[in-house]
Amino acid sequence: MNVLEINNLTKRFGDFIAVDNMSLQVKEGEIFGFLGSNGAGKSTTINMIAGLLRIDQGSIHILGKDVSKHKRFSKMNLGMVPQDLAIYEDLTAYENVNFFAGLYGLRGAELKEKVEEALEFVGLQDQHKSYPKNFSGGMKRRLNIACAIAHQPKLIIMDEPTVGIDPQSRNYILTSVRKLNEMGCTIIYTSHYMEEVEEICSRIAIIDHGKVIADGTKEQLKSIITNTKDVWIEVKSLEPIRVDAIKEIKGVESVQIDENIVKINSDTSVNNLNTIIEHFINQHIEIRSLEEKAPNLETVFLTLTGRTLRD
Numbered sequence: 001m002n003v004l005e006i007n008n009l010t011k012r013f014g015d016f017i018a019v020d021n022m023s024l025q026v027k028e029g030e031i032f033g034f035l036g037s038n039g040a041g042k043s044t045t046i047n048m049i050a051g052l053l054r055i056d057q058g059s060i061h062i063l064g065k066d067v068s069k070h071k072r073f074s075k076m077n078l079g080m081v082p083q084d085l086a087i088y089e090d091l092t093a094y095e096n097v098n099f100f101a102g103l104y105g106l107r108g109a110e111l112k113e114k115v116e117e118a119l120e121f122v123g124l125q126d127q128h129k130s131y132p133k134n135f136s137g138g139m140k141r142r143l144n145i146a147c148a149i150a151h152q153p154k155l156i157i158m159d160e161p162t163v164g165i166d167p168q169s170r171n172y173i174l175t176s177v178r179k180l181n182e183m184g185c186t187i188i189y190t191s192h193y194m195e196e197v198e199e200i201c202s203r204i205a206i207i208d209h210g211k212v213i214a215d216g217t218k219e220q221l222k223s224i225i226t227n228t229k230d231v232w233i234e235v236k237s238l239e240p241i242r243v244d245a246i247k248e249i250k251g252v253e254s255v256q257i258d259e260n261i262v263k264i265n266s267d268t269s270v271n272n273l274n275t276i277i278e279h280f281i282n283q284h285i286e287i288r289s290l291e292e293k294a295p296n297l298e299t300v301f302l303t304l305t306g307r308t309l310r311d
Ligand SMILES: Nc1ncnc2c1ncn2[C@@H]1O[C@H](COP(=O)(O)OP(=O)(O)OP(=O)(O)O)[C@@H](O)[C@H]1O
Pocket: 013, 016, 018, 036, 037, 038, 039, 040, 041, 042, 043, 044, 045
């Protein structure tokens, strides 16, 4: 079943088209990665899913129901962890979660139980009486998550939940995402950190200029660029390296130097490894190690959009 279905969605700000005839489906049980560089249209799409922004054209269905027509149903089934923290500094951690869960109509013993469960889930049960102004960035992010999940929605959208936090909190959040997923939640996860998306997402859409330019599993996305391969050669010293000469070797498409590693991207149809090694030997360049690298999502993103994710 599709938990989320977006059909031909468009959003304009004046003459500018932020989301351009976008269509995509997210299936039950997925952790779906939403990848795009700054301004690609991720937040605009998410805000339309959450009913915070008017749709110009197209439609969005959550669990088969049109979000424009079934506002309450969509709200009850959606948990939104926004990019900018949505918590009140002058309410305690408990009062914050209580406030948001209350907006979904939870009352009395059920409300208390769900608030306590959410605080425990994000590891803030011992700080339930503390004010977020005394929290670290990571604790505030965790509280933000508790506020979004207390009403136990089927679909949770997390818009860059790990921005600007310490590695420990980041791991905590990634583990929480997996746990929520195991508990039956479908999750949409946006991040600028490719390695996070690669680690936790079962399917990924790459967004560029308001359009989905590719979507699939990591393996499917990587197979888009199987026409090139990378060889990384670690050398003792970069001193005699001549990038221009390496680029002239048949099949070589690009050469990058990263500290003392020479990263050579070649066309897979040309077997040029011997020629490359001979070149290094002839130039009396001492090779320390040599590794053939499988393409990663960063390479896929770069190939498809012409930019790195964090441009
Ligand atoms: N209210 C608005 N008025 C005018 N332009 C807007 C508005 N909101 C967003 N935009 C523009 O729409 C484009 C898409 O923005 P959006 O925030 O959706 O991108 P994003 O992919 O979420 O980027 P980021 O990773 O920086 O959050 C950007 O060029 C942005 O400047």
